[in-house]
Amino acid sequence: MLDVGRHPKINVLAYSEVVDFNGEIGNFNVKVRRKPRYIDASRCTACGACAEKCPTKVPNEFNFGFDDRKAIYKDYAQGIPSVFTIDPDHCKVILGGKCGVCQKVCQAKAVDYEQKESFVDLNVASVIVSTGYELFDATQIPEYGYGRMPNVISSLEMERLLSAGGPTRGHLSRPSVIYGEKRLKELPKLIKKAEKDQKEDQKQILEQEMKRIEEQVHKYHTAKKLAFIQCVGSRDFRFHKYCSNYCCMHSIKEAIIAREHEHETESYIFYMDLRTVGKGFEEYKVRGAEVSGLKYIRGRVAEILQDEEMNPVVYYEDTEKRQVVGMTFDMVILANACSPSKGIRNISELLGLELDENQFVRTSPNNPLDTNVPGIFSCGCAQGPLDIPESVAQASSAAARAAEVVMTEGLPIAV
């Protein structure tokens, strides 16, 4: 990604959206709306002094709310272009209040609260749609308790917990502990306030809560017994009939990394059939069992309950042993399906693209990158669930197809 950002012939229009589109192969007119960042991107050096001093805290979307970012922020460290952005929904100045701290501390004088949106008109020969995917919203399966039980998390939340640059610096803390620690910081203030207002009952309730959380945080800090649940929303007639392709490998990878971070980690993968199709994938699965001690259990999980200590209790039928079992874990990681991105409907209408029955861009097996519109190509999860190696291969391929169009000015080339 950094290479793309630095490339002299690649112009990245981030934080922007296509608002108008017409034309034909070799000659497309695209109107792009550039949303205001309230930062002059040509001046910003991404030193971060603004975010350090900004007083407004906002739950960090990139870390799924496990920690906070500021109202002036960078989505994540490696993002391109490397400039800061002001979140207009939370910045005090933009909401009409008083602050202006970031402007004061910015030595590059990049902050511009008056910045307006702008439009760019492009004329291009070819277009590649690679709008990615959305994580399946697991709250649609209430029996899994996602969103209700803190220690049931999605595969991407797990990714952030395992990341050295993530909210826990790669330590596998239980989310109930992360939220608990956050609450422990608030509680003394609330208790003092109750004391001041002479609300004895309230004070007692708060003190009890503090004691309970302290015990919890102390006792169950690290998640060591993990359950990975496959096919959450995939291969399910109620949601997505298709297989999401990458989740089996993703869960195995996360389980192996968890073990590398903490050697006492014990992981169970609940699957229907492990689809480890790809170069070296089957070997990786076997290595998971032999080296990292992963246990593969054949059976889709029926429901997840929660015990008094906030441990998820997983109920399932082990279909090989023909037994119904309830097993207690420290944390459950759902392998959420790959859902079509929310914006795909909008962009497909604008570009005149056909979508398939699952709301991914329609392509054909013989021309896997071509859409129904000549000159417009599609790659990656915009056209269906794909893992990283396949997405990378498709991206190169789509770029080559687009280059063909540019070189021939839209005329077909003889093969």
Added chain:
Amino acid sequence: MNLPDIVDRTGAYYCLDCGICTGSCPVSRIFPDFSPRLMVEKVLVDQEENPLEDINVWACLSCGQCSVRCPSEIDYPEFVRLIREEAVLQGKTGTPAHRGLFQTIMRMQTMDVKQSKTEWAREIGNISTSGDVYFFVGCAPFFDVEFHDDWGLDMMDSPRGSLKLLNAVGIDPVIHDDERCCGHDLFWNGDTENFVKLARKNVELIRSLGCKQVVFSCPEGYMTFKNRYPEFVGELGFEPIHLYELLTREANSGKIKFEPLETRLTYHDPCRLGRQAGILEEPRELLKAIPGVELTEMEHNRQSGICCGTSAWMNCSACSKSIQKKRIEEAISVGAETLVTACPKCRAHLSCALRDMETPLQIRDLNEILAQAIKL
């Protein structure tokens, strides 16, 4: 219906053998021999054992917990019902509860019997002989015969409450002596022949009275009329509606108000009303509309509500008791003073288990509570 047709009709050939059904089944948790997955597998692959002879066919509660979670959307309760229907044709049956008393009462109603089913209503409220709205009382009066003296359980609380509520919103419904059992239980016992006889009698009666709407408080009656009758008797010619749909509408438009009732309640979703008919929020909204009521939720609620342990008066067993006791313990663990049900059978079954437990928990009917609290 032969087995391949049953598989076809219920989509059972889509089975992925994943085990969600068995993992979800309240019976399987207690009786490891019972497995919805294996029953489907037996029918699909090895037919060495005759599935019609499998006694487990009669242990299914038809609660549908498996089906709502099934990734292949297999209609498992219907799968079991069709197998039962076939088994009955071959002279097999399960073990009816209460010595088969209720099945006998139901079958008697297929004949020309003279019934008195309106007397209670005249004593406590207003009913009409003709009009647009019919109130389907259901079988509570018959259940009362069995339970009233033995356990002191007044099964008439529910219909009495319903009538009082209907009167309170300005409806004096039609009730008739010739009303029959809806046939739900015989249908789920596999006795389709007698079910159809009952269905015909009910539909002909209501059509002859010219009613346009039929109000149910019994979830089984509601689901049977709405989803099953049309297949056997054609278009109904009237609209089945559940009492809580009607009351929620009235409550939202401010037409009904409640007196305060200081208590901590929890609500038990009947399978037919909640998971199967999708009436999940209405009963809760009505309870919350009563000032002073604190509504807590049990661990298993709404779509995941647990069955009351036995269904269609069939195969009541030690397993049923365990399921019921677990359910009551859930209610106790959330600190409820009263467990509220909205189905006369849930009430009877859970009350049965409560007799062996030492707890101050009460089990009451939702209609009775609403009728007690309504401001007239």
